[in-house]
Amino acid sequence: MIVKDIRPRGFCKGVYFAIEKVKEILNSKEYPKPIYVLGYIVHNKFVVEELKALGAITLDDLTKSRLELIDDINSGTIVISAHGTPIDVIDKIKAKGLTLVDATCKDVYITHDLIKEYLKKDYDIIYIGKKNHPETNASLSLGKNIYLVETIKDIETIKTDKKIFVTNQTTFSIKDILPIHEAIKMKFPNAIITEEICNATRLRQNAIIKANSDVDLCYIVGDKRSNNSLNLVKISEKFTKTKTLLIQSVKDIKESDIKAIRVVSVSSGASTPEYLTKAVIDFLDNYQS
Numbered sequence: 001m002i003v004k005d006i007r008p009r010g011f012c013k014g015v016y017f018a019i020e021k022v023k024e025i026l027n028s029k030e031y032p033k034p035i036y037v038l039g040y041i042v043h044n045k046f047v048v049e050e051l052k053a054l055g056a057i058t059l060d061d062l063t064k065s066r067l068e069l070i071d072d073i074n075s076g077t078i079v080i081s082a083h084g085t086p087i088d089v090i091d092k093i094k095a096k097g098l099t100l101v102d103a104t105c106k107d108v109y110i111t112h113d114l115i116k117e118y119l120k121k122d123y124d125i126i127y128i129g130k131k132n133h134p135e136t137n138a139s140l141s142l143g144k145n146i147y148l149v150e151t152i153k154d155i156e157t158i159k160t161d162k163k164i165f166v167t168n169q170t171t172f173s174i175k176d177i178l179p180i181h182e183a184i185k186m187k188f189p190n191a192i193i194t195e196e197i198c199n200a201t202r203l204r205q206n207a208i209i210k211a212n213s214d215v216d217l218c219y220i221v222g223d224k225r226s227n228n229s230l231n232l233v234k235i236s237e238k239f240t241k242t243k244t245l246l247i248q249s250v251k252d253i254k255e256s257d258i259k260a261i262r263v264v265s266v267s268s269g270a271s272t273p274e275y276l277t278k279a280v281i282d283f284l285d286n287y288q289s
């Protein structure tokens, strides 16, 4: 079996920064304890477990909003995850007198700054992103006149006479965003459109398109909650027509999936630690059917 190790893959700068930030404050006397992380620091359960072992408490309950998650927290430090968080949550953390540490990725803030700039100029905003994702929620919190578009269908429901500015979630699919932009242009010909998919996402998606030209099976190592990992699967399946499976670790590899495989490729989401991907590649390299 030939194993293709797709590069670049794995941790991006924003994920690396957020994880190191939590480790740094866990080791520092300056920050009041306990150290809470609001939501997954990055969308990978192995990273969350590793930080838990070091003493970080992740506040995570998908039935609760981030505002509700801090209701019972009355002391210590709260870290904002790499995806950002709604501004009312930041206000509440400050109002409660808790110490705030912001690990939001700089690329997410570039989009926030654009949204704020155009809201000030009295534009309505179309934000292309995944519903209920923390990054989307953070962006939508920046003003009232922001319309969320997840698919082309959502564009039909937008009713406004105002000028339109369009931006997006940083981890959106480079392929799926194009038809959405076209549909927006049809309805709002004068819309100003920026494409804010971050470089890390773009490079990882393009690498898969390039690598999977003659591949029987592709593994994406990543968490089910990781939007960028899910988009790598989607891109691989839809645009390279390669059977693609999301696995969280080497334990998810099934013999029935690899038995008759000639060429397999492996990539991973931006929030996936290298040791998980390496274990998958090592296993496949040593596999003999």
Ligand code: SF4
Pocket (backbone or CB within 6 Å): 012, 013, 014, 015, 082, 105, 106, 107, 108, 170, 171, 198, 199, 200, 201, 228, 270
């Ligand atoms: S995927 Fe992009 S936006 Fe998200 S943390 Fe990484 S660099 Fe930042």
